[in-house]
Amino acid sequence: MRVLVKLALVASLVAMCGCSIFGSDDEKEDKSGVDPNTTEKMVYDNAQRMLRASQWEPAIRNLQLLEENFPFGNYAEQAQLELVYAYYRSYQPDAAIAAADRFIRLHPQHPQVDYAYYLKGLATFNNNGNSFDRFFPTDQSKRDPGASRESFAHFSQLLARFPNSPYAPDARKRMIYLRNMLARAEINVANYYFKRGAYLAAANRGRYVVENFQQTPAVPDGLAVMIQAYKLLGMDELASENLIALHTNYPEYPALMESGQFDYAYGTLQDEKSWVSTVTFGLFDSPVSPSFDTREIYNTIYFEDTQVAQEKYEPQQKERGWLNRISFGLID
Secondary structure, three states: OHHHHHHHHHHHHHHHHHHHHHOOHHHHHHOOOOOOOOOHHHHHHHHHHHHHOOOHHHHHHHHHHHHHHOOOOOOHHHHHHHHHHHHHHOOOHHHHHHHHHHHHHHOOOOOOHHHHHHHHHHHHHOOOOOHHHHOOOOOHHHOOOHHHHHHHHHHHHHHHHOOOOOOHHHHHHHHHHHHHHHHHHHHHHHHHHHHHOOHHHHHHHHHHHHHHOOOOOOHHHHHHHHHHHHHHOOOHHHHHHHHHHHHHHOOOOOOEOOOOOEOOOHHHHOOOOOHHHHHOOOOOOOOOOOOOOOHHHHOOOOOOOOOOOOOOOOOOOOOOOHHHHHOOOOOO
16 A cells, blocks of 8 residues: 555656646747737737838748747738748848748749749849948959859749840840840850860850840950960961951050951960069069950940839838948848
């Protein structure tokens, strides 16, 4: 009998410990982050305040909370769409792209699904650099063009599905910029091949630009690359054919002499001395190689980030004060 009593006491203690460790269902509900008296509209309005204040992380948490606790509510779809925007503005491009794909998959007939496609393109558009690029601009054409190709494809999909979308004009401008940058990236690779002595590979890059990126500012450099490369390969006939094309379409190209001949020393004059050559006063340096970049002549119109009139759910950005600017946003 005493043994049974002891076992009963032990069982009671274990049950009490279990309750104190794991907690009751009511306690779990209290720790879920949602007050039982909180309504869907209250959570949505709070998220809107965060978005208007550009407080992206709190806005993301509120939008996630809304979707998790009111998945079939009146604001569920809107919260999913605004979550894409919040991720994009908080410099989380991968999360923004994933959220946009999810919204498109779940709501393909939504009246504002074009905005999801647009934000997807924007997120990929800005995924080609790093955080320092916001303060110290760099030549994006010298980076991996993979993100640029993806962004171009996303904007193309937007225009194909929604040609009359209010976001279409801005998408077209960004596609022009991306196409120009992709063409310039090919010329950069060709210049690198010149340094490596891979003249045939350089000629192929130049031909690819001329054939696939017509009407971009890189086309004259593409012709010049082929002329230089074919000359170095001893293919004078091909060099002459491309020289005629360059002279006919771009008579002011700086490598063209008054006689109409190509100045094969022009590209080599554009190279800068390496640091090895500088510190050794020219005793040690790699061989001088051709390099072509005439953006200052043929690409005089630079891309500007045009703001398109957004729907009512996109918050307006407040004016940044001088203290916010000099502190890079640390002080607001």
